[in-house]
Amino acid sequence: MTDLIRLSAADLAGAIARGEASAVEATRAHLDRIAEVDGQVAAFLHVDEAGALAAAERVDRARAAGEELGPLAGVPVAVKDVLTTRGVPTTAGSKILEGWRPPYDSTIVQRLRAAGTVIVGKTNMDEFAMGSSTEYSAYGPTRNPWDLGRIPGGSGGGSAAALAAYEAPLAIGSDTGGSIRQPGAVTGTVGAKPTYGGTSRYGLIAFSSSLDTPGPCARTVVDAALLHAVIGGHDRRDSTSIPQPVPEVVAAARRGATGDLSGVRLGLVSQFSGEGAEPGVMAAFGEALERLTKLGAEVVEVSCPHFEYALPAYYLIAPSECSSNLARFDGVRYGLRVGDDGQRSLEEVMSLTREAGFGPEVKRRIIIGTYALSSGYYDAYYGQAQKVRTLITRDFTAAFERVDVLVSPTTPFVAFPFGSRTSDPYQMYLADLFTIPTNLYGGPAISVPCGLSDGLPVGFQIMAPTMADDRMYRVAAALESAVGTLTPPAL
Amino acid sequence: MTITLPPYEDVTARFEPVIGLETHVELGTRTKMFCGCPTGFGAEPNTQVCPVCLGLPGSLPVANAAAIEATIRIGLALNCTIASWCRFARKNYFYPDMPKNFQTSQYDEPLCTDGYLDVEVDGRPVRIDIERVHLEEDTGKTLHVGGATGRIHGATESLVDYNRAGIPLVEIVTRPIPGTGADAPAVARAYVTELRDVIRVLGVSDVRMEQGSLRCDVNTSLNRPGDQWGTRTETKNVNSLRSVERAVRAEMLRQAAVLDAGERIVQETRHFHEETGDTRPGRSKETATDYRYFPEPDLVPLAPDPEWVARLKTELPELPRVHRARLQQAWGLSDLDMQAVLNAGAVELIERTVAAGSSPEGARKWWLGELARRANEAGVDLSTVGATPADVAELQSLVDAGRLNDKLARTVLEGVLAGEGTPSEVMAARGLEVVSDTGALGAAVDEAIAANPDVAAKIREGKVAAAGVLVGAVMKTTRGQADAKAVRELILSRLGVQ
Ligand SMILES: [Zn+2]
Numbered sequence: 002m003t004d005l006i007r008l009s010a011a012d013l014a015g016a017i018a019r020g021e022a023s024a025v026e027a028t029r030a031h032l033d034r035i036a037e038v039d040g041q042v043a044a045f046l047h048v049d050e051a052g053a054l055a056a057a058e059r060v061d062r063a064r065a066a067g068e069e070l071g072p073l074a075g076v077p078v079a080v081k082d083v084l085t086t087r088g089v090p091t092t093a094g095s096k097i098l099e100g101w102r103p104p105y106d107s108t109i110v111q112r113l114r115a116a117g118t119v120i121v122g123k124t125n126m127d128e129f130a131m132g133s134s135t136e137y138s139a140y141g142p143t144r145n146p147w148d149l150g151r152i153p154g155g156s157g158g159g160s161a162a163a164l165a166a167y168e169a170p171l172a173i174g175s176d177t178g179g180s181i182r183q184p185g186a187v188t189g190t191v192g193a194k195p196t197y198g199g200t201s202r203y204g205l206i207a208f209s210s211s212l213d214t215p216g217p218c219a220r221t222v223v224d225a226a227l228l229h230a231v232i233g234g235h236d237r238r239d240s241t242s243i244p245q246p247v248p249e250v251v252a253a254a255r256r257g258a259t260g261d262l263s264g265v266r267l268g269l270v271s272q273f274s275g276e277g278a279e280p281g282v283m284a285a286f287g288e289a290l291e292r293l294t295k296l297g298a299e300v301v302e303v304s305c306p307h308f309e310y311a312l313p314a315y316y317l318i319a320p321s322e323c324s325s326n327l328a329r330f331d332g333v334r335y336g337l338r339v340g341d342d343g344q345r346s347l348e349e350v351m352s353l354t355r356e357a358g359f360g361p362e363v364k365r366r367i368i369i370g371t372y373a374l375s376s377g378y379y380d381a382y383y384g385q386a387q388k389v390r391t392l393i394t395r396d397f398t399a400a401f402e403r404v405d406v407l408v409s410p411t412t413p414f415v416a417f418p419f420g421s422r423t424s425d426p427y428q429m430y431l432a433d434l435f436t437i438p439t440n441l442y443g444g445p446a447i448s449v450p451c452g453l454s455d456g457l458p459v460g461f462q463i464m465a466p467t468m469a470d471d472r473m474y475r476v477a478a479a480l481e482s483a484v485g486t487l488t489p490p491a492l
Numbered sequence: 493m494t495i496t497l498p499p500y501e502d503v504t505a506r507f508e509p510v511i512g513l514e515t516h517v518e519l520g521t522r523t524k525m526f527c528g529c530p531t532g533f534g535a536e537p538n539t540q541v542c543p544v545c546l547g548l549p550g551s552l553p554v555a556n557a558a559a560i561e562a563t564i565r566i567g568l569a570l571n572c573t574i575a576s577w578c579r580f581a582r583k584n585y586f587y588p589d590m591p592k593n594f595q596t597s598q599y600d601e602p603l604c605t606d607g608y609l610d611v612e613v614d615g616r617p618v619r620i621d622i623e624r625v626h627l628e629e630d631t632g633k634t635l636h637v638g639g640a641t642g643r644i645h646g647a648t649e650s651l652v653d654y655n656r657a658g659i660p661l662v663e664i665v666t667r668p669i670p671g672t673g674a675d676a677p678a679v680a681r682a683y684v685t686e687l688r689d690v691i692r693v694l695g696v697s698d699v700r701m702e703q704g705s706l707r708c709d710v711n712t713s714l715n716r717p718g719d720q721w722g723t724r725t726e727t728k729n730v731n732s733l734r735s736v737e738r739a740v741r742a743e744m745l746r747q748a749a750v751l752d753a754g755e756r757i758v759q760e761t762r763h764f765h766e767e768t769g770d771t772r773p774g775r776s777k778e779t780a781t782d783y784r785y786f787p788e789p790d791l792v793p794l795a796p797d798p799e800w801v802a803r804l805k806t807e808l809p810e811l812p813r814v815h816r817a818r819l820q821q822a823w824g825l826s827d828l829d830m831q832a833v834l835n836a837g838a839v840e841l842i843e844r845t846v847a848a849g850s851s852p853e854g855a856r857k858w859w860l861g862e863l864a865r866r867a868n869e870a871g872v873d874l875s876t877v878g879a880t881p882a883d884v885a886e887l888q889s890l891v892d893a894g895r896l897n898d899k900l901a902r903t904v905l906e907g908v909l910a911g912e913g914t915p916s917e918v919m920a921a922r923g924l925e926v927v928s929d930t931g932a933l934g935a936a937v938d939e940a941i942a943a944n945p946d947v948a949a950k951i952r953e954g955k956v957a958a959a960g961v962l963v964g965a966v967m968k969t970t971r972g973q974a975d976a977k978a979v980r981e982l983i984l985s986r987l988g989v990q
Contacts, residue, residue, distance in 0.1 A: 085550045098549065105543045107550055204550040210789035240554050240791050322789055325582050328593035329547050333652075343648065351586060374584070374784035383786060 005030040010076045010170040010224040017060070017075040024057035024064075024075030028119050031077040035121065035168045038492045043143045044153075044163040046082050047090045048122035053077065056119045063117070072227055072251075074117030079169040081160050082123040083130055084215065085204040086110050093206045094126040094138040094156070097358030098336045107204020108236045109173060109215050116231045121169055124159030128360045129327065130180055130208040132156050133432035136423055137362040145188060147457055147489045151416040154184030154432075160218045161188040165489050171228050172218040177208050178315055179412070179436025181216050182448035186411035186460020189450045189487035191225045191477070192218045194436075196467045197443035198243040200229075201236035207326040209319035210241075212440045220486060222449060222478040226254035229470070245468065253471035257478030263297030265476060268404030272308045273435055278413035281454025286410045289451035289461045292483040293408075293476070301404050305396035307389060311438040312430060314389035317373050318441075321383050323363075324370030330358065365426065390441045397442045401466045406476055409435045411448040411460030435462060445470040449477040450487045458487050496749065500741065503714075503748040504674035510721050511676050511740055512711035515664045515687060518630060518704070519562050520697045524658040525629045526553030526596065533703060537653035545658035547591030552790050555580070559627060559660035560603070561804065562696035564796060566662055567604025567625045568805045569690050577795045578603055580627075580788040588652050589632035597628035597663075599785040603794065609690070610813060611682040613675050615831055620683050621667040632657040662697075668711075668721070676712075676744065681737040684708055688733075689812040701732050708736055710764075712743040714751060722747070723757040727771050730764050739764040743771050819843060823852035836860055837874055841881055848885035854892070858884045862905060878909040887915045897975055900924050927974045933966070936974075937982050940965040951987050959983050 005013060005027050016022045032050055039045055060075040080086065083093050085103035087110075092098040106114070113120060127137040135143045135158035145153040146165040153162040160172035161184035174181035176194035185192025193216050200215045207213060217228035233247035267290070294300060332338035332354030333347075340353035359367070373382035400407055412432050422428040439446040444467045451461035461480060465472040524531055527544035543551040564574055581599035604625035611618050633656050638648030664687065672679045688699045688706055699706040713724035725747070730739045742764070747757055762771040810818070816839060820830040823842075833839055838859040845855035859874065863884070867877040887905060890896045896904060896919070907918030919925060927933055940962045941948045950958045959980055966979045 085548075091549070093549070101549075103543075103548065103550070105548070105551075203552050206549040207790075238554060239552050241789075321786065325584050325594050325784070325786070328584060328586065329549070329591065331586065331588075331593060333588045334546065334591065335548070347588060347650065348586075371784065374786055376782045376784070379784075379786070 006034045006167040006170075008170065009221045010073060010219060011221070011227060013170060014070075014073050014076050017064070018070055020064070024060035024117075024119060025054060027075055028053050028057040028077055028121065031121055031169055034166075038166050039168060041144060041149060041492060042146055042162050042166045042168070043141060044124055044159045044166060044168055045079070045122045046092060046094070046125050046140055046159070049086075049089050049120060052089065053119050053121045056114070056117075060117045060119070071116040071231070073171070073231055076118050076171060077121045077169045078113055078118045078228070079122055079124045079160055079163040079172040080110060080113070080120055081126055081157050081172070081174050083126060083175050083206045083208075084109055084173060085206070086120065086123065089123065091123065091206070092140070093130070094128040094135075094140065095330075095358065095360070095363070096139040096337060097330045097354070099139075101336050103204075105204065108201035108238060109232045110204065112232050113173070118171070118231070124157070124163055124172060126159055126180075127156035128363050129206070129323070130156040130175060130177055130213075131323070131362050131366055133179070133183055133429050134417075134419075134422065135159065136419065137360055139360055142419060145416045146492060147189065147416060151418050151457070152187070154187040154412075154416065156180040157184045157192075157218065158188075161185055161190050161192065164188065164190045164218055164220050166492060170220060171224060173215060173228075173232070174218045175205055175208075175213055175215045176436075176440065177212045177214070177319060178440050179433040181218060182436050182446060182460065182462060183412045183432055185218060185448040186450075186462075187416040187458060189458030189489060190218060190220055191222055191447065191449050191481075192216070193225050193229060193447040193470075193473070194439065194445060195229060195233060195470055196243065196445045197440075198239075198241050199247065199445070199468065199470060200233050201239045201242050203236055203238040207322075209322040210326060211322060212315075212319060214440070222447075222474060222481045223251070223254045223258065225447070226250040226474050229474075243468065248468060248471040250471050250474045254474040254478040257475035258482050260296055260479055260482045262293060262476065262479050265298045265406070266404040267293060267298050267300050267476070268303040268400050268407040269300055270308065270400075270407055270409055271302050271304050272306070273409040277431060277434060278410055279415065279454065282410050282413060282415060282459050285452035285454050285459035286461060289480055289484065290408070293480060296479050296483065298476070298479075303400045303403055303407070305393075305400055305407075305438070307392040307396050308438050310389045311393055311441055312434060314386040314393070315433075315437045315441060316369070316430065317382050317386035318390065320366040320370030321373045321386075322370065324367045324374065327359075327363065327367060330355065332358075362426070393438055393441045394443070397438070397444060397464075397466070405465075406472050407464040408476075409462045409464075411435060411462040415454050415457035415459060439464050443467055445473055447473045447477045449480055451480060451484055453487070497745045498748055498752065500745065501674070503744055506716065507714040507744070507748055507751070508670065508673065508717055509676040509740070509744050510668050510670045510713045510715070510724070511672070511680055512668045512724070513666045513680060513683060514709040514711070514726075515684065516707040517566070517662045517664065517691055517697050517699060518706075519559050519660040519662060520695075520705075521556055521558045521562065521660055523556060523558075525556050525559055525627070525660040526658055529658065531659050533705075535655055537651075537655060540655040541657070545591065546654055553596060553788075555791055555794070556660060560794060560796070562660075562694070563603050563625060563627045563662050564801060565694050565696060565804055565808065566664070566691060567607065568801070569694055569808055569811055570604070570607040570609050570622045570625060570664070572604035572607030572622060572625055574796060574801045575601065575603055575605065575794070576798065577601075577793055579793045580791045581785045582788050584784045587631070588650065589634045589654075589657070591632065591654060591657055595628060595631065596788055596791070598626035602626035603796075609683065609686055611679070611686045613678045613682050615827055616675075618672065618675075618679055618682070620669060620679075623665045623667045625662060625664050628661050628663060630656050630659040630661045670721070677737040677740040680710060680740045681733055684736050685733055686812065693809050693812060693815070695809075704731075707731075710736060710739050710743070712740055712747065713757070714744060714747045722751075723759050725757065725760055725762050725771075727762045727764050728774060731766065735764055735766060738769050739771060742769055746771060823856070825856075829856075832860060836864055838864070841875060841884075844881035845884045845888075848882045850885035850888040851892070854888035855881075855884060858888065858905075862902060866909060878911070879905065883908050883915060890915060890919070894975065895919075895926055896924070897926055899972060900926065925973055927970045933970070933974060933979065933982060936966045936969050937962070937979065937986055939969065941983070941986060948987060951984070951989060954989070956984065956989060
């Protein structure tokens with residue numbers, strides 16, 4: 002048998018369906034790989050070997066019984082530790098949830114199980130998904146398989162690194178300001194943020210409710226689309242879930258893979274003209290744009306004047322919502338409890354628990370958000386940010402009257418060395434400069450590898466109108482067919 | 493500081509009160525506000541919970557459509573405007589009975605606004621303006637163990653029951669009510685009573701103050717005539733209709749004493765104490781006063797279909813005020829008589845008694861007479877005195893049929909109240925019935941005449957008043973089971989006086 006860990010999810014599922022490999026063999030191969038390399042990469046916070054093998058056995062039995070298997074049955078998947086998994090530790094990268102075993106599965110995890118995928122473990126992340134490097138994980142950073150001295154992106158660096166290190170062919174992430182796409186970009190993998198409401202948030206530990214979007218991560222565009230189709234669609238337990246079927250993402254990806262983009266109009270946002278981005282990133286992006294033109298696409302420059310306010314608006318809205326969402330972590334009902342010695346008051350125990358349980362970036366955002374929602378400041382901060390959000394949405398709507406998708410580099414810089422941006426929060430926030438506008442608008446966007454800069458991967462971002470997720474998959478697959486997948490150096 | 497309270501008449505002569513009421517009503521929906529958990533009262537602690545109402549990480553709310561409909565119906569019954577678009581909001585504060593450390597409520601975009609409720613105080617109509625009716629979730633219940641106060645401070649441990657967390661709660665807020673003078677306590681009580689009755693006929697809550705499904709906070713301020721309104725206090729822990737009235741009165745007296753002493757009223761939350769009848773400062777439940785409200789991002793805005801709202805309006809049941817007017821007319825009561833029925837809390841009992849076949853007059857006589865007296869003696873509510881409307885209707889029909897006289901009927905009622913059964917069962921068991929067989933009665937009369945020849949002679953001479961002695965003798969032999977009037981007539985006719 003060929004090396005099972007290097008197959009795409011689609012190929013692996015095909016091999017299992019044809020009986021060329023069993024699900025247990027596929028799972029075992031990935032568990033072995035994790036055992037071999039995760040000491041260096043640190044992509045996983047928890048590996049559920051027993052649960053994974055049991056799930057794989059069920060798939061093999063179903064196949065033996067002649068049951069119809071789903072398109073990803075038997076394929077291992079790594080889940081970002083922000084999604085609840087029944088009975089399996091879920092920490093959101095925080096000390097405050099250390100040891101918590103949720104009594105329920107998130108909707109995404111339920112759908113993964115129902116589709117016969119094999120959940121191998123929970124991946125590392127910046128605490129409560131706040132960060133761009135995994136350096137804010139309470140359990141230590143994940144290392145980028147391209148260069149173990151560099152960050153894997155964040156917050157979903159664990160999921161992206163697991164893919165790049167061949168520890169899993171599929172992973173789940175969540176994207177609030179770029180937490181799927183930026184890790185995808187800096188690890189040379191594919192990461193898609195679906196339309197807000199296109200994937201259920203039930204069981205996704207909330208950072209910023211109006212922005213959080215779970216989504217698929219993979220090494221190929223078709224794999225991402227296959228995973229998207231499995232996890233997407235309406236969920237009655239999430240009020241903000243859109244009651245419509247998942248767009249035809251798999252068909253769109255397959256169509257794009259034929260390499261024909263004739264008639265497709267790509268919008269180049271003039272506000273993203275490269276200021277603040279590394280020259281190597283802009284060079285790779287420019288080359289990719291040329292390749293797409295050769296495939297028949299037309300490039301149109303569009304202006305989105307309010308995009309420059311996206312970062313400040315985001316850093317008011319997201320912390321405001323997080324200050325409220327994270328209030329429940331008080332040591333009363335679950336997770337960490339500090340200082341409960343029978344003498345201290347409830348308020349003191351709550352304070353000590355939160356002081357000990359939250360890391361510096363989480364505290365920073367809770368403080369900012371608490372301030373922004375305070376009486377007397379609400380209108381100037383949260384209220385104003387919501388107005389900016391409306392204006393950014395108008396920019397998108399206007400742009401999509403002229404073009405089919407918008408394109409940009411995913412992130413202004415390639416994977417940076419550990420410690421190089423933690424001393425200045427603003428330098429860290431810049432990582433999401435190009436990804437945040439989409440979150441404020443609510444539309445879908447994907448990052449796909451488009452080349453290297455100094456030997457490190459560069460991501461190409463494609464943004465589409467809400468519920469037109471299929472469009473971005475088509476363009477992404479076309480670019481992938483032209484560029485090819487990127488292979489990191491051997492670990 | 494020891495305060496000497498001035499006489500109430502003196503307070504109302506020198507000050508004008510402004511009151512306001514915030515009422516919370518737990519809806520009787522089958523499931524909670526944002527999850528599918530049941531809402532029954534009295535279950536084992538923490539058995540009616542799920543990830544959503546426990547606020548577990550990752551859980552999300554989904555609004556209960558039945559609760560939204562119930563709130564809109566309350567709003568319509570209170571003559572409110574129903575918002576065509578509104579949102580839930582988060583009210584942020586830390587307290588262990590709130591699983592998320594925020595309450596999902598409504599803030600500047602309530603579901604219902606600008607209504608009114610007409611009430612009557614001593615036959616005088618008063619219109620109470622309603623500012624808003626909104627929907628929110630209830631909190632859990634905390635039990636503080638150890639320590640002297642039963643409050644969280646000083647307790648050695650605290651137990652939290654989240655069964656109540658997430659039960660739909662409707663908050664009804666009045667506008668400030670000025671100009672009621674000495675009637676302010678009565679107006680407050682009349683409002684809560686009427687509101688309770690309105691919500692009860694809507695069938696959306698059991699509105700039981702003693703179980704906490706209707707809870708009331710009373711705002712009170714005093715000002716001297718011509719001055720601006722005074723600083724208000726909010727009084728909580730007002731757990732009965734009577735307490736509503738007492739709490740307003742107590743707070744008026746207290747504030748007058750404070751103002752008389754040249755001090756200022758502190759804007760604060762106070763607690764009413766049932767036993768002593770006074771209000772005392774409450775320790776604020778939450779330390780923060782800035783709730784940092786913002787629109788709840790986990791829930792989509794509510795946009796009730798105007799046609800649906802219009803249909804709900806046409807489908808409202810007859811409201812208590814209209815209903816009472818109709819009954820008063822049907823029963824042929826004067827305003828004064830109707831007021832007596834209302835004051836006794838007997839409207840529904842009489843109505844059900846009439847429905848069970850009694851005449852209105854008979855029903856009213858029993859409930860406002862003998863039964864009211866008994867309830868009063870026993871210190872219980874009229875509705876729990878021990879006789880049902882069906883019992884009373886049966887009793888009255890036995891009287892109407894001549895099978896019981898007044899005295900016997902009271903004896904039978906005694907048996908009913910003692911739990912011996914229905915009136916006819918009591919009659920049978922105790923062998924009580926008016927002797928209407930004229931043959932048997934005639935024999936008893938003849939016997940009495942024969943036994944009292946001198947009395948009979950006096951009657952024959954025209955001293956009709958002496959007949960009472962013979963009537964008494966007949967009633968004795970028949971053990972009271974004869975109609976005294978019929979006995980008297982029979983005696984007079986036997987003696988040839990008539
Ligand atoms: Zn529940």
